[in-house]
Amino acid sequence: MRKTVIGVAAAVLITISGQAMASGGIELPKQHWSFEGIFGTYDRGEAQRGLQVYSEVCAGCHGLSLIYYRNLMGLGYTKDQVKAFAAEYEVEDGPNDEGEMYMRPAKPSDRFVNPFPNDKAARAGNNGALPPDLSLVVEARVGGPNYLYNLMAGYVEPPAGVSVMEGMSYNAYYPGHQIAMPSPLSDEAVEYADGTKATVAQMARDVTTFLTWASEPNMEERKGMGIKVLLFLIVLTGMLIAVKKKIWADVH
Amino acid sequence: MSSAPQWKNPVIRWVDERLPVFTYIDHEYNQFPVPKNLNYFWNFGALAMIVLVTMVVTGIVLAMQYTPHVDYAFGSVERIMRDVNYGWLIRYIHMNGGSMFFIIVYIHIFRGLYYGSYKSPRELLWMLGVVILLLMMATAFLGYVLPWGQMSFWGATVITNLFSALPIIGEPIVTWLWGGFAVDNATLNRFFSLHYLMPFVLFAVVGLHVVALHVTGSNNPTGIEIKGPQDSVPFNPYFTAKDSVGLGVFLIFFAYFVFFAPNFFGEVDNYIEANPMQTPPHIVPEWYFLPFYAMLRAITFDVFFIPAKLLGVMVMGASIMILFIVPWLDTSKVRSARYRPVYKWLFWVLVIDCFVLGYVGAKPPEGVLVLMGQLGTAYYFLHFLVIMPIVGKLETPLPLPASISEAVSGGSANSSPSGMEKP
Numbered sequence: 001m002r003k004t005v006i007g008v009a010a011a012v013l014i015t016i017s018g019q020a021m022a023s024g025g026i027e028l029p030k031q032h033w034s035f036e037g038i039f040g041t042y043d044r045g046e047a048q049r050g051l052q053v054y055s056e057v058c059a060g061c062h063g064l065s066l067i068y069y070r071n072l073m074g075l076g077y078t079k080d081q082v083k084a085f086a087a088e089y090e091v092e093d094g095p096n097d098e099g100e101m102y103m104r105p106a107k108p109s110d111r112f113v114n115p116f117p118n119d120k121a122a123r124a125g126n127n128g129a130l131p132p133d134l135s136l137v138v139e140a141r142v143g144g145p146n147y148l149y150n151l152m153a154g155y156v157e158p159p160a161g162v163s164v165m166e167g168m169s170y171n172a173y174y175p176g177h178q179i180a181m182p183s184p185l186s187d188e189a190v191e192y193a194d195g196t197k198a199t200v201a202q203m204a205r206d207v208t209t210f211l212t213w214a215s216e217p218n219m220e221e222r223k224g225m226g227i228k229v230l231l232f233l234i235v236l237t238g239m240l241i242a243v244k245k246k247i248w249a250d251v252h
Numbered sequence: 253m254s255s256a257p258q259w260k261n262p263v264i265r266w267v268d269e270r271l272p273v274f275t276y277i278d279h280e281y282n283q284f285p286v287p288k289n290l291n292y293f294w295n296f297g298a299l300a301m302i303v304l305v306t307m308v309v310t311g312i313v314l315a316m317q318y319t320p321h322v323d324y325a326f327g328s329v330e331r332i333m334r335d336v337n338y339g340w341l342i343r344y345i346h347m348n349g350g351s352m353f354f355i356i357v358y359i360h361i362f363r364g365l366y367y368g369s370y371k372s373p374r375e376l377l378w379m380l381g382v383v384i385l386l387l388m389m390a391t392a393f394l395g396y397v398l399p400w401g402q403m404s405f406w407g408a409t410v411i412t413n414l415f416s417a418l419p420i421i422g423e424p425i426v427t428w429l430w431g432g433f434a435v436d437n438a439t440l441n442r443f444f445s446l447h448y449l450m451p452f453v454l455f456a457v458v459g460l461h462v463v464a465l466h467v468t469g470s471n472n473p474t475g476i477e478i479k480g481p482q483d484s485v486p487f488n489p490y491f492t493a494k495d496s497v498g499l500g501v502f503l504i505f506f507a508y509f510v511f512f513a514p515n516f517f518g519e520v521d522n523y524i525e526a527n528p529m530q531t532p533p534h535i536v537p538e539w540y541f542l543p544f545y546a547m548l549r550a551i552t553f554d555v556f557f558i559p560a561k562l563l564g565v566m567v568m569g570a571s572i573m574i575l576f577i578v579p580w581l582d583t584s585k586v587r588s589a590r591y592r593p594v595y596k597w598l599f600w601v602l603v604i605d606c607f608v609l610g611y612v613g614a615k616p617p618e619g620v621l622v623l624m625g626q627l628g629t630a631y632y633f634l635h636f637l638v639i640m641p642i643v644g645k646l647e648t649p650l651p652l653p654a655s656i657s658e659a660v661s662g663g664s665a666n667s668s669p670s671g672m673e674k675p
């Protein structure tokens with residue numbers, strides 16, 4: 001028994017050392033998120049408002065190329081709403097029977113349209129800096145949603161004595177503090193369809209929830225299945241323990 | 253006890269008379285006598301086997317959608333995650349399965365070290381285990397390159413570059429490994445090919461490991477051999493039942509990570525597609541390589557004509573190779589650390605040393621961490637090369653019980669033969 005405890009302790013230790021590894025750098029104030037915990041789900045209101053922030057603000061510079069318009073049905077939009085949303089964008093298709101490429105309105109089966117035709121064009125439009133695709137950005141940064149939220153809300157005056165380079169902005173949470181992205185959010189940058197007041201903090205939260213969904217659209221399915229699997233395994237293990245006890249009862 | 257069974261089913265009997273597979277299974281997995289005092293640490297071998305099978309099955313399914321090409325690999329993995337039905341499940345099982353495999357195997361190895369399972373007559377069994385560890389490391393390293401994220405690419409670059417430390421032949425070997433002058437498409441293709449191959453080589457070696465086990469039988473927490481029928485129980489149903497309990501508990505642990513913390517063991521940088529033009533701020537291998545990585549980096553100085561880099565590679569290699577000779581480094585007369593009052597503690601110091609090295613491996617090599625890495629490395633070798641031979645000679649072991657039965661019941665050696673005839 002004592003050995004088992006030690007074994008578990010070792011596993012916990014590995015776990016903790018893993019966690020210690022992930023942190024480091026700047027301390028990120030933690031937000032509370034709807035999608036945290038084993039029962040977490042994406043708050044649909046936040047995510048839908050976040051889509052609005054993304055498309056009205058971020059989409060000017062950042063792509064979201066792993067997401068198809070049809071995926072938006074997962075956020076509670078109807079098929080018709082998704083069709084109408086997609087149709088606002090144009091994609092290149094072809095070649096047609098004449099051998100020409102042509103533009104047509106996007107369909108739900110298309111991926112989110114990129115703002116720039118290629119990385120060079122994106123750099124040219126952003127002082128030489130490349131705005132990364134945001135499809136996986138929440139999974140690709142230490143701190144995940146808390147990092148993204150704080151980054152959005154972290155544009156502050158540089159501390160005295162710190163000079164910011166030409167074309168850069170000071171951000172309290174960006175590693176190195178000098179970021180080539182100008183503060184994307186300002187109060188009332190969007191007008192929310194549901195009447196929510198568009199403060200920077202609110203928009204930062206909303207866009208974070210939306211991009212977390214974009215990073216892992218299957219999270220709800222995963223956690224839902226996980227709960228069933230865990231319950232099943234716990235009952236099964238209970239039964240296996242009972243069987244084992246019975247079989248071993250006469251061994252001394 | 254191991255009488256040839258009379259098969260009632262005529263088909264089974266017909267086959268068995270020509271190819272005795274059923275008799276073999278009956279011998280090795282039904283009647284096979286196992287010390288009755290094994291604790292739950294003896295579950296980990298069976299668990300490793302189950303994880304190996306899981307890895308092969310999920311891996312083969314992943315390979316049906318994965319594209320080994322520098323332009324498509326990252327995208328194809330994300331396609332598996334998003335568009336393939338239950339692709340996320342298969343991938344998260346495979347990804348976390350790698351970590352589970354190492355957790356299990358490390359516990360399995362330290363179990364062997366604590367109870368002296370490597371000592372005669374189990375030396376070959378132990379050495380086959382070390383071969384398995386090496387193959388697992390190769391497999392995991394190759395697999396980690398496949399999703400073609402930043403850590404995949406830079407990890408592959410750093411590790412393959414180690415070969416360039418070899419004098420004269422170093423550079424040509426690296427070019428040969430890469431199939432070009434950088435980690436590129438040819439590298440990814442061969443890594444995929446080898447990642448697919450290695451697990452089957454593993455299967456073969458695991459097979460030998462199990463055969464060797466069935467020759468000597470299991471060691472046990474007392475480290476003394478089975479002296480008679482009262483000391484053992486047949487594998488089935490006793491250990492099928494006990495291994496099942498361990499499996500249940502393990503699956504709960506495994507499922508927790510797959511479903512609720514699937515990226516816990518991973519590096520965030522691997523969700524950024526590989527970019528040969530941009531080096532990540534600090535390159536770290538997967539957690540299970542960290543102690544070895546720390547030893548590699550511990551050597552920051554040249555010794556005579558040997559440059560630091562080459563020495564680091566040699567030290568890292570030696571840290572595993574040394575395990576091969578552990579059966580001959582340990583001079584103790586008794587197997588189990590349970591009866592070794594001094595060594596028992598030194599064992600735990602080694603465990604802590606490995607955790608310290610793991611911690612150092614995860615951090616950038618700066619300041620006091622460099623010294624910690626060096627001391628940790630020195631202690632690791634000190635344990636095997638000095639402590640093991642000397643303590644084995646000097647220490648007075650505690651008195652051993654007369655038999656396993658006596659150790660279990662704390663009383664007479666000839667207590668009841670305990671349910672040997674159970675169906």
Ligand code: HEM
Pocket residue numbers: 304307308309310311312313314315318329343346347350353388391392393395396397398399447448450451454522
């Ligand atoms: C000894 C057993 C195995 C180990 C330890 C192992 C380990 C790994 C690891 C660590 C990864 C990277 C996971 C990630 O970051 O996504 C990986 C990926 C992969 N493995 Fe394996 N693997 C094993 C067996 C197999 C087998 C038998 C196949 C069959 C072909 C396979 C196919 C793949 C594929 C296609 C990937 C890339 C897809 C992905 O990244 O999820 N693996 N493996």
